[in-house]
Amino acid sequence: MSSYSIGEALNLLLEKSHWKPKVMELRMRDEWETIVGKTIAKYTRSISLNGKNLVIYTDVAALKQELLLGKDQLKDRLNEYFQERVVEEIIIK
Numbered sequence: 001m002s003s004y005s006i007g008e009a010l011n012l013l014l015e016k017s018h019w020k021p022k023v024m025e026l027r028m029r030d031e032w033e034t035i036v037g038k039t040i041a042k043y044t045r046s047i048s049l050n051g052k053n054l055v056i057y058t059d060v061a062a063l064k065q066e067l068l069l070g071k072d073q074l075k076d077r078l079n080e081y082f083q084e085r086v087v088e089e090i091i092i093k
Contacts, residue, residue: 024082027082028082032044049086052086053090054075054089057093067092
């Protein structure tokens, strides 16, 4: 019988139970302001993670345009922040 650290056991549980995407979405919502900054967080209505697709909702046209232009940078920042490939595509609505 092999032994696991608590962190390894929790990661294994999340992977096998398919809870990991939901946990990542909740974590992303909680830490959204830290990741993108106060201004973007303030004007973002909501976010959701569907598989590896991040959907960002905003009513501000200028922010939509800025997010569209910086999608690749934001995707890289998110994946770097979570230290794994969490987001493959960003959809702005």
